[in-house]
Amino acid sequence: MDPLSLAGLLAIAFVAAYTQTLTGFALGLIMMGGVGLTGIIPLTDAAVLVSILVVVNALQVLLKGWRDIAFRQFFPALATSVLFLGAGYWLLTLMASNSLEGLKILLGTVIIVSSIQLSLKPEPLIKMSSPLSFAGFGAIAGVMGGMFSTSGPPLIYHFYRQPLKPGTIRETLVAIFATNALLRLGIVTASGQMPRASFWWSLCAIPVVMLATWLARKHPPPLSPVAMRKLAFLLLFLSGVSLALPPVIHML
Template sequence: MDWVNLVWLLLLAGAAAYVQTLTGFAFGLLMMAGVGMLNLIPLTDAAVVVGILTLVNAVQMLARGWREVAWDQFRLIIGPSLVLLFGGYFLLEYLADTNLDGLRLTLGLVIIVASIQLSLQPHPRKQLSRPQSFVVAGGLAGILGGMFSTAGPPLIYHMYRQPLPHAAIRQTLVLVFAINAMLRLVLVVGSGNWPGQTALWGVVAAPAVMALTYAARRWPPPLSPLAMRRVAFFLLLLSGVFLAIPALLNLIGVSP
């Protein structure tokens, strides 16, 4: 990676951490969308960098908030999430070797659907959903986490429908994402696919994540939470479109 791409990576990491701190979601999605759109590093390597930075963000948040985790729901989610993470990871490896444009199109569509889904602002239920629904949401999150280190959309949507305190929802999600990220990094090492020097960019970008997380807490912008969420949704939608369209045109044999 040259210095120009490194600067872009640092800007992406900082911006994603800033939005994540203000809205409670979108770190992995924004990072993967930006990396894929700018073609900074291969998507398989980008997923490793996102995993490292997800752990940095999680440590900051859980250091104070781990007591607020909704443990009953966490136990339902984490098992299927970890099991299906294996399938998502090996599906990514297969697509990366056989169909790069298909992989980019898949990621773009995931980001587009996620941006639309998360903008719906689900209303909380009056009662907790059935235990099976947490199992299903955890499994879907595991597949996306294994493929792209972006486990958020199905789990965020489901958890925010529950009649639970906002802090409990946020900390539960952060803990699930952190454990998924750790397992995924172990899989990368165990399968011999550790990206070497590329992974160091995750360490290099960690101070940007920490600094922008602090800045978002200390000096939030003069925007309402709803306005910030709308900005995040719009950025996600645009990045997904610009990532998916060139890949689709390549797949159908039309030069973008």
């Protein structure tokens, strides 16, 4: 990987981790969108990198916050997401070997839909949803996580409707995402699909993610949480459109 490409990848990782720490989502979506737009590394390799970075970010976040995890909601959502993770990974490998343009369109569409869905303020519920509902949203998240390491949007929407404290929701989601990321790394390793040697330069993003996470927690920007979320939504939407539109135009 040449120095310019590596610098670009590290910049994307910094923005993604900083946003993730402040909002509780977006690391995977921003990373996959940024890599898809720039073509710095293949999308399949980017998904591996995202899994690694999600684990690094989670370790920092959960070091003190793991006690806030809502385990009654955590386990049903995690169980089905784990079950469907393999299906999502299989779909990714199938599309990557047959249609790169189609893969970009799908990823761009996922990012666009996710940004719109995340921009909608979830209607709060008075009563906690059933374990079955958490399992259902976990299944959808598992497929998305297996494909692009972006399992966040379905679970984020469902959890933020629940009568739970924001800190509890954030820590629970981070724990689910990290567990899925670890499992996905295991699937990639077991299938012999680990990236090429040049990929390992991208692991320089790990200290960048750690720095961005620390900065976001210690020195957040002078923006309200609502303003920060709107900025993240706009960034995701534009990256999704930029990623999906060119191949669609090319196919017409």
